[in-house]
Structure formats: C-alpha cells, structure tokens
Amino acid sequence: MNTPLLSTHGLVARYGDFQALYGIDFEIGKGEVVALIGANGAGKSTLLRSIIGLLRVAPEMVILDGRPVGGCRPHRMIADGVAIVPEGRRLFTGMSVEDNLRVAIDHARVTRNAAWTLEGIFALFPILREKRRVPVESLSGGQQQMVAIGRALLNQPRLLLCDEISLGLAPKVVREIYQSIPSISQSGTSIVLVEQDVGLAKSASDRLYCMLEGRTTLTGRSRDISREAIAEAYFGGSHALA
Amino acid sequence: MTETVAINSDGPGIVRVQRQTTSGFVAMALGTSMIAAIGSMPWWASQGQIRDVVELCCYIAVAAMWNLLAGYAGLVSVGQQAFVGVAAYAMFVMAQLWGVNPFFAVILAVSAPALLAIPTYALLHRLDGPYFAIGTWVIAEVMRLATSIFAYVNAGAGMSLRVMTGYSADQRAMGVSFLCAFMLLVTVGGSYLLLRSRYGLALTAVRDNPVAAASQGVNVGRLRFLIWMAAAVGTGLAGAVYFLAQLRITPPSAYDPNWASIAIFVVMVGGLGSLEGVIIGALIYFFADRWFGEYGAIYLVVLGLLTLFMAIFARGGVWGVICKIVDAPWFPTRRTLLEDKP
Amino acid sequence: MHWLDGLIQGVLLGGLYAQYALGMALMFGVMRIVNLTHGDLMILLALTGISLAARFALGPWPVLVILVVLGAIIGLLLQRLVLDRVVGSDPLPSLIATFGLSMALQNAMLQFWSADTRSLGAGGIAQASFQIGSLFVGVLPLIVLLTATVLTGSLDATLRHTRFGRALRASSVDVEAAAMTGVNPKNVYAGATAIAVAILGFAAVFQSMRATVAPADGPFQLIYAFEAVIIGGMGSIWGAFLGAMVLGISQSIGFRIDPGFGILAGHLVFLLVLALRPQGLMGKV
Numbered sequence: 088m089n090t091p092l093l094s095t096h097g098l099v100a101r102y103g104d105f106q107a108l109y110g111i112d113f114e115i116g117k118g119e120v121v122a123l124i125g126a127n128g129a130g131k132s133t134l135l136r137s138i139i140g141l142l143r144v145a146p147e148m149v150i151l152d153g154r155p156v157g158g159c160r161p162h163r164m165i166a167d168g169v170a171i172v173p174e175g176r177r178l179f180t181g182m183s184v185e186d187n188l189r190v191a192i193d194h195a196r197v198t199r200n201a202a203w204t205l206e207g208i209f210a211l212f213p214i215l216r217e218k219r220r221v222p223v224e225s226l227s228g229g230q231q232q233m234v235a236i237g238r239a240l241l242n243q244p245r246l247l248l249c250d251e252i253s254l255g256l257a258p259k260v261v262r263e264i265y266q267s268i269p270s271i272s273q274s275g276t277s278i279v280l281v282e283q284d285v286g287l288a289k290s291a292s293d294r295l296y297c298m299l300e301g302r303t304t305l306t307g308r309s310r311d312i313s314r315e316a317i318a319e320a321y322f323g324g325s326h327a328l329a
Numbered sequence: 330m331t332e333t334v335a336i337n338s339d340g341p342g343i344v345r346v347q348r349q350t351t352s353g354f355v356a357m358a359l360g361t362s363m364i365a366a367i368g369s370m371p372w373w374a375s376q377g378q379i380r381d382v383v384e385l386c387c388y389i390a391v392a393a394m395w396n397l398l399a400g401y402a403g404l405v406s407v408g409q410q411a412f413v414g415v416a417a418y419a420m421f422v423m424a425q426l427w428g429v430n431p432f433f434a435v436i437l438a439v440s441a442p443a444l445l446a447i448p449t450y451a452l453l454h455r456l457d458g459p460y461f462a463i464g465t466w467v468i469a470e471v472m473r474l475a476t477s478i479f480a481y482v483n484a485g486a487g488m489s490l491r492v493m494t495g496y497s498a499d500q501r502a503m504g505v506s507f508l509c510a511f512m513l514l515v516t517v518g519g520s521y522l523l524l525r526s527r528y529g530l531a532l533t534a535v536r537d538n539p540v541a542a543a544s545q546g547v548n549v550g551r552l553r554f555l556i557w558m559a560a561a562v563g564t565g566l567a568g569a570v571y572f573l574a575q576l577r578i579t580p581p582s583a584y585d586p587n588w589a590s591i592a593i594f595v596v597m598v599g600g601l602g603s604l605e606g607v608i609i610g611a612l613i614y615f616f617a618d619r620w621f622g623e624y625g626a627i628y629l630v631v632l633g634l635l636t637l638f639m640a641i642f643a644r645g646g647v648w649g650v651i652c653k654i655v656d657a658p659w660f661p662t663r664r665t666l667l668e669d670k671p
Numbered sequence: 672m673h674w675l676d677g678l679i680q681g682v683l684l685g686g687l688y689a690q691y692a693l694g695m696a697l698m699f700g701v702m703r704i705v706n707l708t709h710g711d712l713m714i715l716l717a718l719t720g721i722s723l724a725a726r727f728a729l730g731p732w733p734v735l736v737i738l739v740v741l742g743a744i745i746g747l748l749l750q751r752l753v754l755d756r757v758v759g760s761d762p763l764p765s766l767i768a769t770f771g772l773s774m775a776l777q778n779a780m781l782q783f784w785s786a787d788t789r790s791l792g793a794g795g796i797a798q799a800s801f802q803i804g805s806l807f808v809g810v811l812p813l814i815v816l817l818t819a820t821v822l823t824g825s826l827d828a829t830l831r832h833t834r835f836g837r838a839l840r841a842s843s844v845d846v847e848a849a850a851m852t853g854v855n856p857k858n859v860y861a862g863a864t865a866i867a868v869a870i871l872g873f874a875a876v877f878q879s880m881r882a883t884v885a886p887a888d889g890p891f892q893l894i895y896a897f898e899a900v901i902i903g904g905m906g907s908i909w910g911a912f913l914g915a916m917v918l919g920i921s922q923s924i925g926f927r928i929d930p931g932f933g934i935l936a937g938h939l940v941f942l943l944v945l946a947l948r949p950q951g952l953m954g955k956v
Contacts, residue, residue, distance in 0.1 A: 139851060141847065160855070161850040161851050161853075162854060162855040165851070165852070165853035166853065170853075173848060173851055177851070179841045179848065181840070181844060181906075182840055182841065186837055189837055190837045190841045190853075190854065191853065193838065193853075194854055195853070239852075242852065405763055405766055407707075407770065453945075455945070455949045456945075456949075458705070458762030458763075459705030459762045459766050460901070463893070466890075466894060467898065470938055471938045471942070474931070474935040477931060478929065478932065590770075593770055597767050597771075601763075630775045631775075632771075632775075633773070633774030633776070633778065634772075634775045636771025636774065637753070637769075637772050637775065638771075639767070639771075640757055640764045641753070641756045644764065
C-alpha cells in the first residue's frame with residue numbers, strides 16, 4: 088500500500104490519571120473503509136477523539152498526508168479534511184436541520200466545487216429535505232443520525248470518522264443508514280467505522296481492527312478474519328469462545 | 330476519635346473510621362480558648378481592640394456562611410447584605426421602638442432573615458449559577474430601596490440605637506463581647522458540626538455532582554434550602570452584632586454590597602470549601618484593610634485584581650496551597666478508613 | 672394624560688435599557704457566560720468618551736464611533752485574557768473573576784475620574800422635543816429608541832442568518848460538537864464578546880447624553896440589563912428588547928406613583944415575572 092492517508096504511531100491517550108490507550112498503531116488508506124470493533128471501554132471512541140484533536144496527544148503520534156498533526160485543535164483537523172460523526176450525534180438543539188447542516192458548510196475544508204452539497208445530502212437522505220425547517224430535536228433518532236452524518240459530510244472530508252452510528256436505532260433504520268456507506272466511499276472519502284455490531288462492521292468494511300483494553304488485539308482484511316479470531320480478540324484470550 | 334463500623338460482610342468484616350487528627354485536636358483546643366478569650370474581652374482588652382475584634386469576627390461569620398453556600402451548596406450569592414441589613418434593622422426596631430433588651434434583641438432579630446430566606450429561595454431556586462447570584466443582588470436592592478421609603482424605620486434617614494445610652498460602657502462591652510463569642514460558636518462551630526454530620530457527606534456529594542447525589546437518595550433541593558436558611562440566619566446574626574456595636578444604621582450602610590465583596594474576597598483568597606480558608610482569608614482581609622486601607626481606591630483595585638488572579642490561577646486559595654505542602658487540617662471533616670492489621 | 676405620558680416616557684427609557692441589555696442577551700442569554708463587569712465597562716466607555724470629547728472638542732457622533740471601536744477591542748481582550756480562562760461547566764470561577772475585575776475597574780475609575788457625576792454635551796438636540804396633542808416627546812430619547820430597535824434587529828438577524836451567528840448558536844449549545852464541525856469556538860466567543868461590548872459603546876454615548884454617569888453606577892446598569900434579559904426570556908434577542916421596555920415602563924409608572932418607588936417598581940415587576948413566568952415573556956418552556 089502507498090503512504091496511508093492517516094496513521095497513528097504508538098498513540099497514547101489519558102483522561103487525567105487514567106490511561107485509556109496504550110500505543111495504538113493504526114492506518115487507513117485513500118478510499119478505504121476500516122472498521123474499529125471492541126467491547127465498551129476498549130478505547131475506540133478515545134482513539135477517534137485523539138485523532139480529531141479533542142484529546143491532547145504528541146504531534147508525531149498522528150500523521151496525516153505524511154505530516155505530524157497530533158494535538159491539533161479540532162477545527163484545524165476539519166480544515167485538513169478529517170470529519171467526525173460524534174458518538175451520541177451531538178446535534179445543535181434549538182436549531183433547524185438546515186442550520187445544523189449550514190454550520191458544516193460554513194466551515195468546510197473546500198468551498199468551491201465541493202463534493203457534497205445540501206442537495207447531495209437531501210438525495211442521500213430524502214427525508215431531511217422535508218424536515219429541513221424543523222428543529223433537530225423533534226426528529227426521530229434515525230433522522231437525527233442522518234443529520235449528523237450529513238453535517239460531517241458537508242465538512243467535505245477526505246476521511247470520515249463514524250462513532251457508533253447504529254447505536255440505539257431500529258435494525259431497519261440501521262440498514263438504511265449503512266446503505267449510504269458505499270456511496271460515501273465511492274466519492275473517494277475514506278471511512279472509519281466504530282461499531283459494536285461485529286457482523287455489521289465486518290460486512291461494511293475492507294479491513295478491521297479489534298481493540299481490547301486500550302490496545303489493538305487483531306487486525307486484517309475483514310473478509311479473511313474468522314469469527315473465532317474476532318471473538319478471541321474481542322474478549323481476550325482467557326474468555327475465548329470454544 | 331474513631332468509630333467502628335461494619336462496612337462489608339465479605340471483606341475483613343470490621344473497619345475503623347478515623348474522624349479526628351492531631352492537628353484537629355490542637356486547633357480545637359486553640360479555637361475553644363479563642364472563643365473564651367473573645368467572650369472575656371472586657372476584662373483584658375481596650376475599647377478599640379474590642380471594636381476591631383468584633384469587626385473581624387463579623388467578617389469571619391459572614392464569610393463562613395458564604396463558604397457554606399458557595400463551597401458546599403453550590404449557591405453563589407452576591408446579595409448576602411440583604412440578610413445583614415434585615416437582621417440589623419429588626420434588632421433596631423425591637424430595641425429602639427419596641428423596648429426589647431438590645432442584647433436579647435440581637436438573638437431575636439435572626440428571625441427576620443429566616444423569614445426573608447423562605448420567599449427569596451422560592452423565587453430564586455429556579456435560577457441556576459450566575460443567574461441565581463444576580464437574583465440575590467436584586468433581592469438586596471429591593472430590601473435597600475424598600476427600607477429607604479419605609480417611614481416606620483425613619484426611611485432614608487436611618488435610626489440610632491439611643492437605648493444603648495441606658496447601659497454603661499462596661500456593660501455594652503460585655504454584651505457585645507459575649508454575643509461575638511456566641512456568633513463565632515454558632516457560625517464556625519455550627520458549620521463544622523454540620524460538615525461532620527451525615528449532612529456534611531451529602532453536601533460534599535452535592536457539591537461534587539448534584540445529579541449523582543440526587544440519584545443516591547440525597548434530596549438536593551431540601552438540602553440547599555436548609556443551607557440557604559442556615560446561612561441567612563448566621564449572616565443576619567453577624568449583621569445584628571455589627572450594628573449593635575455601630576449604634577447607628579442607614580439603608581445604604583445596612584444593605585452595603587461591600588458585605589458580599591468581603592465574603593467573596595475572604596473565601597476565595599482563603600480557600601473555597603474549607604473553614605480554615607475562611608479564617609485565613611478573614612485575617613488577611615482584616616490586616617490588609619488596617620495597613621493599606623488608607624490608600625483607598627488603589628487598595629481596592631489591588632484587592633479586586635487579587636480576587637481575579639485567585640479565580641484564574643489558584644482556585645484553592647491560600648489554604649489550598651498550604652494543603653499541598655502539609656496535611657494538617659484544623660477542622661478535619663474527612664473520614665479515613667483504617668485497616669486493622671491482624 | 673399623566674399615565675399616558677408615563678407610558679411613553681417608559682418606552683423611551685426602555686430604549687436606553689435595551690442598549691444595556693443587548694450585549695447581556697448575547698453573552699448571558701445565548702453564550703451563557705456571566706460577566707459582572709458589563710455595567711462597569713459601559714461606565715468606563717462613557718467616562719472615556721466624556722474625557723475625549725472635552726480634550727479634543729469632539730461632538731457626540733465622532734465619540735460614538737470611537738467608543739464602539741474601543742468597546743470591540745475591550746471585549747476581545749476581556750474574552751481572551753479573562754473569560755477564556757475561567758469559563759467552564761462550573762460557573763463559580765467566571766463569576767468570581769469578573770466580580771474581582773468589576774471591583775478593580777470601579778475603583779480604578781474612581782481614582783482616575785473621581786466620584787463626580789459627568790455628562791456629555793449633546794448640543795441643541797438634548798432639549799429638542801416635539802408635541803403630539805398635549806404630550807411632549809424628546810428628540811434625543813426618540814433617537815435612542817430608534818437606535819436600540821435597529822441594533823436589536825441587526826443583532827437578531829446576525830444570529831439567525833450569518834455564518835458567525837450559526838457558529839455562535841452552535842457553540843452555545845455544545846462547544847465540543849461545534850469544534851468537531853469545524854468551528855473555532857475561541858474566535859467565535861471573542862467575536863461575540865467584542866460585539867457585546869461594542870454595543871455598550873452606543874449605550875455609553877446615549878447614557879451620558881441623556882443623563883449623567885459616575886464610576887459607581889456600573890452595578891445598577893448590570894442589574895437593569897440582567898432584569899431585562901430574564902423578563903424577556905433567555906436566549907431571545909427581541910425578548911431582551913421587550914424586557915427592557917417592560918422595565919422602563921415599570922420604573923416610569925412607579926416613579927409617577929412615588930419618586931422613591933420608581934426603581935423599586937422595576938425590581939418588583941422583575942420578581943413578579945420570575946414568580947409567574949420564570950422562562951420569561953418570550954422564552955421557550
């Protein structure tokens with residue numbers, strides 16, 4: 088593989104006295120879809136938060152286009168082409184769907200000939216066109232997730248980080264949202280999917296990383312990895328399923 | 330002083346809880362003798378010294394009450410002068426207009442701030458944080474303006490405590506000194522007992538995380554109201570004692586926003602959320618006022634900037650800095666688990 | 672006529688209060704940042720303007736331009752040097768920090784300008800008035816009211832329809848999420864505080880033309896602005912305007928009942944709103 092779009096090298100992160108990540112080596116190439124799986128508290132969200140700049144890490148721990156960017160503030164990372172669909176959606180309540188999306192347009196990486204437009208988002212998620220004037224908090228969970236994804240896309244990312252986009256949604260809605268992944272990826276955007284549902288993660292991704300207690304325990308091509316190997320990496324050796 | 334409590338059935342069985350420390354015993358002994366010394370001032374101190382000590386004690390009392398509010402109940406008030414003023418006026422009315430013994434009137438007068446605390450809390454509890462703070466200020470302004478047009482208390486012209494001429498200087502000194510010692514006992518001693526009681530644990534929990542405390546069965550609203558009420562009474566007592574020594578009261582002096590400034594300065598510089606900080610802060614303020622007060626406005630500019638500096642760089646105040654160096658609390662409120670070695 | 676006159680004077684007074692309240696509505700109502708120096712900064716700008724006018728023989732309008740620019744700079748510095756360091760989930764540090772700064776500012780002004788009350792010469796406009804029926808309406812108070820209306824409309828439109836406004840609303844809801852959408856919250860907050868204090872530049876000029884200012888007046892203006900924002904409803908810019916009108920009318924009518932009752936009437940109406948409609952007149956539940 089050529090130089091990856093983004094990579095982390097021995098990434099260490101802590102919340103105060105609590106160390107959450109113990110030297111993560113991770114990489115993603117252009118146009119790739121990489122899944123990040125692991126139990127609650129394994130450090131998946133922490134890894135995303137470190138990449139996007141919400142947690143302070145050393146510069147050389149995160150490399151984007153061969154440049155050290157660790158510890159850059161989130162708005163710098165957005166300007167450099169990394170966008171995030173945050174855990175729990177984190178929409179701007181009290182503002183309309185369109186205004187939520189416009190905040191992203193206002194602060195997009197590129198403004199001319201942008202890959203994603205408001206129309207493009209409405210084509211991807213038609214329901215949002217109907218609801219564009221409505222305050223976001225009155226939307227259903229699935230619709231809110233669509234706004235969160237649309238908002239991240241309108242930042243015109245080269246790399247999209249998705250943190251648990253299926254959490255708390257009905258299976259039908261999850262399917263609907265995951266159907267949008269290939270069309271996002273076709274536009275050349277790389278995607279990191281943090282996902283609890285291993286089957287979903289495996290089928291939607293090219294490669295996957297499994298995390299356990301702040302370390303990566305398994306990595307490889309999604310279609311080559313057996314369920315047994317995942318189970319062992321997911322729960323740790325001693326709990327491996329027979 | 331250790332208690333033996335069964336904590337856990339499958340653990341070592343019984344654990345001892347340590348609640349007192351050596352430094353605490355020393356401080357307790359010193360504190361008790363201080364209060365005795367203050368109560369007996371007429372036998373050893375001059376009139377001027379008594380006046381100074383009364384003033385210092387009033388600062389300590391008002392600040393100790395503000396510390397309870399801001400440091401434990403999460404209620405930041407910048408309108409404590411409402412309680413100072415209303416209690417002082419109640420004392421003047423009882424003593425001067427109703428003929429109650431003025432020293433006894435000081436004690437009775439705390440019913441006025443207690444009464445005021447009920448409607449003010451009912452109105453203000455909906456406002457959180459900073460909104461609450463400015464709300465308390467509005468209440469104090471309302472009290473000041475209303476008193477200024479209330480003819481019964483001589484409106485804006487204020488009142489004099491002429492009944493005090495019926496007592497000799499010695500009698501007055503004795504009364505004021507005794508009330509002063511009583512006030513310290515109630516405010517500082519009362520805070521200490523409260524923080525050591527099971528309410529103290531609940532208060533610490535509320536301060537650290539009100540939502541989590543509520544989910545653990547602490548009635549946060551009721552606890553806050555009780556603290557608001559207690560602080561109103563304690564602050565009012567200080568107001569009544571202060572103006573008993575002043576002999577004269579006017580609406581601007583009774584409802585002087587400076588009371589809130591002093592409380593905030595004392596607690597923030599001394600150390601929020603600790604009784605030690607209140608005493609250190611009050612001493613710093615008292616001596617700074619004596620030594621630098623003559624510089625007037627410039628001195629207050631420095632005081633203001635110092636408060637700003639503490640808020641930005643040293644949230645724990647002077648006591649916080651001391652605690653980092655040596656762990657010797659004067660008022661230990663912690664519970665320390667001691668494991669018995671078999 | 673007596674009461675109608677009171678009502679009209681109240682609305683005109685409300686125009687001045689609206690100018691105090693707008694910056695407060697932006698910082699307190701929208702950004703949820705507490706700034707106890709709000710009133711003192713207005714007084715600082717007013718005294719600076721009066722001194723500049725006297726020293727360089729300036730008319731009120733050049734002074735207005737200078738004070739608005741100066742206000743923006745002061746706001747920027749205030750946010751960067753003080754508020755950025757203390758604003759967080761715990762409101763106490765920002766409250767205490769601005770409390771200390773307010774005390775320092777008031778006393779520094781007292782030292783520099785003394786306790787005297789001062790005002791800005793407004794020329795003929797201060798006395799000019801016209802008659803409607805048997806009522807007299809001052810030209811200057813009317814200009815103040817119109818300015819307040821235009822400022823309110825502009826600020827409201829800025830928040831609703833501009834890039835800056837959306838970024839500010841987003842940051843106020845969830846500062847971390849806004850950052851993850853590409854907003855630089857520090858710049859947005861610095862801009863908002865600059866706007867809030869710049870608006871005080873208008874208030875400073877009109878206050879010192881209509882009435883007088885003294886170094887110790889700040890806390891009163893702070894309370895009026897706070898009351899207007901709460902009466903109107905947190906987060907609503909037009910609400911603050913409405914709240915300022917309610918406050919102005921209450922004071923004016925109260926003053927006609929008894930001169931000592933004017934300001935008290937304003938406070939009592941505020942407490943009444945707090946008791947009966949705590950979310951404010953235009954606030955959402």
